[in-house]
Each structure stands twice: as C-alpha cells, then as structure tokens.
Amino acid sequence: MKNKKLTLAAIIAVLITGTVQSQTFKYPLNINFKYGYMPKTLTTEDLDSWYKSYKSSMLLQDCNGGIRTDAYSEENGVTKVESMGWAMIIAAYMGDKETFDGLYRFYKSKVQGHGMMGWKVTCGGVNDASSASDGDLDVAFAFVVASWQWGDSYKSEAIKIINTVEKLIVGCGNTSVIAGGALTHGGVYGGCNETDISYHTPAFFRCFAEITGNSRWDKLADDTYTLLNNGANPSTGLIPDWQRLDGGQSDGGRNHSYGFDACRAPWRIALDYLWNGNEKAKEWCTKISNWAYGIGPKNIKDGYTLDGRATGSYHNMSYVGGFAVAAMCNSQEVADAFGEEIANMRFDNYWYHGFLGNCYMMTMTGNMWHIRDAETSIEKEKYQSSVKNSVVLKNLKNRKFELSGIVNGRSVTVTTLQGQLAQKINITEKQKCVIDLSTLNNGCYILSVHEKKNKNAMRQIISIF
Numbered sequence: 001m002k003n004k005k006l007t008l009a010a011i012i013a014v015l016i017t018g019t020v021q022s023q024t025f026k027y028p029l030n031i032n033f034k035y036g037y038m039p040k041t042l043t044t045e046d047l048d049s050w051y052k053s054y055k056s057s058m059l060l061q062d063c064n065g066g067i068r069t070d071a072y073s074e075e076n077g078v079t080k081v082e083s084m085g086w087a088m089i090i091a092a093y094m095g096d097k098e099t100f101d102g103l104y105r106f107y108k109s110k111v112q113g114h115g116m117m118g119w120k121v122t123c124g125g126v127n128d129a130s131s132a133s134d135g136d137l138d139v140a141f142a143f144v145v146a147s148w149q150w151g152d153s154y155k156s157e158a159i160k161i162i163n164t165v166e167k168l169i170v171g172c173g174n175t176s177v178i179a180g181g182a183l184t185h186g187g188v189y190g191g192c193n194e195t196d197i198s199y200h201t202p203a204f205f206r207c208f209a210e211i212t213g214n215s216r217w218d219k220l221a222d223d224t225y226t227l228l229n230n231g232a233n234p235s236t237g238l239i240p241d242w243q244r245l246d247g248g249q250s251d252g253g254r255n256h257s258y259g260f261d262a263c264r265a266p267w268r269i270a271l272d273y274l275w276n277g278n279e280k281a282k283e284w285c286t287k288i289s290n291w292a293y294g295i296g297p298k299n300i301k302d303g304y305t306l307d308g309r310a311t312g313s314y315h316n317m318s319y320v321g322g323f324a325v326a327a328m329c330n331s332q333e334v335a336d337a338f339g340e341e342i343a344n345m346r347f348d349n350y351w352y353h354g355f356l357g358n359c360y361m362m363t364m365t366g367n368m369w370h371i372r373d374a375e376t377s378i379e380k381e382k383y384q385s386s387v388k389n390s391v392v393l394k395n396l397k398n399r400k401f402e403l404s405g406i407v408n409g410r411s412v413t414v415t416t417l418q419g420q421l422a423q424k425i426n427i428t429e430k431q432k433c434v435i436d437l438s439t440l441n442n443g444c445y446i447l448s449v450h451e452k453k454n455k456n457a458m459r460q461i462i463s464i465f
Contacts, residue, residue: 023095023149025374031366033274033373035282036328039339039364046343047361051094053347054358059087059099063123066106067099072350078127079106081117085138086355092145093368100146107139114182115164130189131181133168134199140165141204144211148371155211162208162217169216170195172245175223176216194250196242197231198261200224202278203271207370221272225280228269233306237288239265240306257311258304263319264356266326267363273329274363275370285329292323293334297341317345317353321360328364339364391449391458399438399464403449406433411450414440414462440464 069083091100116131143158170191180190202221209217230247241261242254273281303312324338362368449458
C-alpha cells in the first residue's frame with residue numbers, strides 16, 4: 001500500500017509539474033513581424049527539415065545527465081560555449097524544455113570562477129577556462145525566452161545570468177561595448193581597443209533591460225550602432241571580425257576583415273529592426289544586403305575584405321544566411337531572392353553552419369520572436385477562431401436583416417461603397433437580432449459587424465431596393 005501511495009503521489013506531481021511548466025507559445029508561430037519583409041520563398045517545412053538534421057547530429061546526451069553540443073569541427077570532442085548559447089535559444093523557441101534543461105545542466109557543470117562557462121570544454125574537462133562573451137550572452141537571452149515559455153523559475157534564473165554577464169560591459173568614455181570575455185583570475189579581456197561587433201545583439205540587450213530594469217543594457221543596445229558605423233565600410237557596409245571602438249585594427253591584431261565572426265552580425269542587428277523598428281538597424285542591413293544582392297545570393301563566398309574583395313572560396317549557410325536575414329530589412333524582392341537560396345541549401349553538419357542556419361531560418365519564418373509579437377499573434381488567432389463563421393446574415397422582407405451568432409458588446413455599421421457612414425446600430429441582444437434599414441436609400445452598402453475594440457467579426461455587401 002505504501003508503494004502504491006508513493007506511485008500515486010509521483011503521478012500527481014508529474015501532472016502538476018506538466019501543467020505548471022507547459023509552454024505558452026507552441027511552435028510554429030510563423031509570425032509576420034510588424035517591421036520588415038518575410039521571404040515568401042522559404043517555408044516552415046524548410047526549417048523543419050534543417051532542425052531535424054541539426055537535432056539528430058549536433059546534440060549529444062552523453063555527459064553525466066547533461067546535453068552538450070557537438071559537430072564536425074576543428075577540434076572533435078570539444079564543445080564551445082557559442083554553440084551552447086545557440087542551442088539553448090533554439091530549444092527555448094521550439095518549446096523543447098527537456099533539451100533546454102539538459103543543455104543548461106551541462107553549461108552549469110562547466111561554469112568557472114568568473115561565473116560563466118569555459119570557452120572550450122569536453123565532457124570530462126575544460127580546455128580553455130576563459131569565457132567567450134557571445135556564448136554567455138546568448139545563454140542569458142535563451143533564459144529570457146524560457147521565461148516567456150515556462151514562467152517565473154526561468155525568469156529568476158534569467159535575471160541571475162544577466163546580472164553575471166553585465167561584467168562584460170566596458171565603458172569607453174560615453175560609449176559602452178562588450179569585452180571579449182572574462183578571465184579566470186578576474187577582470188575581462190578586450191573592450192574599447194578590442195571588441196567584436198558580432199558579440200552585440202541590441203534586440204537581446206533591450207530584453208535584458210526589460211526583465212531586469214537595468215538601463216545599462218538599453219544604453220549598450222544604442223551604443224552598438226556607434227561601434228557598427230565606425231567599423232563599417234562606407235560603400236559595402238561590410239564590418240570586421242574585431243575592431244577598436246573607433247573602427248580601426250584592434251590592439252590584439254585579430255582579423256580585421258569580414259570573416260566568420262562578422263558574418264553572423266547581420267542576423268543580430270536585423271532583429272532590432274524586425275522586433276523594434278530600429279531605423280539604424282534597417283539602414284545598415286539595407287546597405288549590406290544591397291551589396292550582397294549585387295553579388296548575387298548564389299555567388300556569396302565565405303570571406304571578404306571590407307571593400308568587397310572575396311577572400312574565401314566556399315558558399316555556405318553561415319554567410320548566405322546572415323545576408324538573408326539582413327535582406328528582410330530591405331525589400332520583398334531582395335528578401336525573396338535570398339529566401340529562395342536558403343531554401344535550396346542542404347544541411348551542413350559543420351558546427352557553425354548547422355547552428356547558425358537554424359537560427360537564421362527561425363528568424364526568416366517568424367519563429368524567433370519577441371513576446372510582444374507572439375502575444376499579438378496568439379490573440380489574433382483566438383479572435384479569428386472565435387468569429388470564424390459565427391455571424392450569419394439573413395435577408396428578411398421590408399429591408400430588414402437578421403443577424404445570428406452574435407454576442408454582447410458588438411455594433412453594426414452600414415457604409416456606402418465610398419466609405420461614408422450611413423447607419424450605426426448598437427447590439428445588445430445575445431445570439432440573434434433583427435436590424436431595420438428601411439430608412440436608407442436604394443443601393444449597395446457594406447454591412448460590418450464589430451466586436452469589442454472595433455474588430456470586424458463580419459463584413460458583407462448588401463443590396464437595398
């Protein structure tokens with residue numbers, strides 16, 4: 001009997017947990033962003049195919065109950081924090097709580113003295129204990145998405161991580177930038193004279209400010225555009241992997257051309273326009289995608305000097321996809337051209353292309369969203385579902401019409417075909433009422449039934465003779 005009681009209690013606990021932790025926004029949402037252009041040439045099915053290959057080949061459940069990222073890379077068996085950040089963002093947006101929690105268990109097991117994961121780790125050890133800022137910032141944002149999906153316990157953890165990565169913000173006079181990472185013995189490396197524009201995601205930083213109330217993140221988001229414009233070539237818009245705040249060669253001598261760091265920056269910057277309508281993001285993304293469109297989506301190579309001379313030889317998702325997301329800020333024509341090329345690209349299990357391809361395609365199909373857009377989309381869907389085919393109009397004799405399927409709080413307007421209001425009737429009856437239009441002149445009119453907040457439940461042309 002005791003064992004049976006324990007079993008029953010365990011079942012109840014699982015049921016309760018499942019209820020509390022059920023996701024809020026189920027994939028796919030396929031949101032049409034308020035700003036920008038959604039490529040009509042890329043489908044959710046294209047994303048599904050990529051995601052299936054990604055999940056089966058790049059996530060390994062092999063480390064003390066945790067899930068780590070892996071793929072064909074320069075260092076087999078090594079997990080880099082960048083891929084952990086991308087993987088956790090993907091899992092949160094997909095509503096895959098089991099994978100998200102497993103990834104975080106592994107991440108936590110590799111946290112070093114600075115409070116962040118070591119840059120390069122293996123299942124059994126740590127190869128480089130210093131942090132890499134982009135990965136930990138992405139993990140912080142993944143927890144913001146998790147809080148949107150699964151509630152307060154994830155929100156409190158998000159705030160903790162955001163407060164930890166705040167140490168990566170470096171002040172350079174009146175401008176702030178992200179340091180390269182945190183050192184195990186204290187402090188950070190890089191900053192004003194050595195920073196990476198692809199570590200800056202203004203849309204994420206604005207979310208950090210919203211959830212913590214810390215305005216430093218809003219300032220960092222705005223300051224990103226000073227760094228971006230200082231480094232961008234005035235003709236092509238191309239930016240370097242690493243730079244000084246003033247746009248010059250970084251003190252550390254790191255790559256100062258459009259390489260494998262810079263190629264992901266268009267995705268990070270474009271989100272600030274797609275979510276927030278930031279005009280500075282639109283301006284730069286339009287410039288860089290115009291340049292790439294001139295090259296041709298099928299001709300993009302993996303590396304360029306800032307003035308646009310190709311240094312790479314290969315055509316891959318990391319580069320094409322970055323330009324493709326930027327194209328969403330440009331025009332329907334440019335967005336569709338890049339969307340078509342992305343749809344034609346096959347999955348590449350090289351770690352960088354695999355993870356970034358998934359992030360790019362989620363954005364391009366409206367499945368990497370801000371909660372504002374998600375809530376608006378859900379409410380619109382509920383409304384459309386509630387009013388679909390619910391109001392029926394029946395033509396009676398003597399210019400009278402019967403409306404059925406209505407609810408309290410609606411009104412009816414009758415307008416001319418030119419848009420002039422001819423009559424307005426407030427509806428107070430439930431389910432069915434008769435409206436009298438005998439005072440109107442002969443002709444055709446538009447009869448609209450409005451729900452609360454002036455939403456249209458039905459719109460139909462009627463004739464009165």
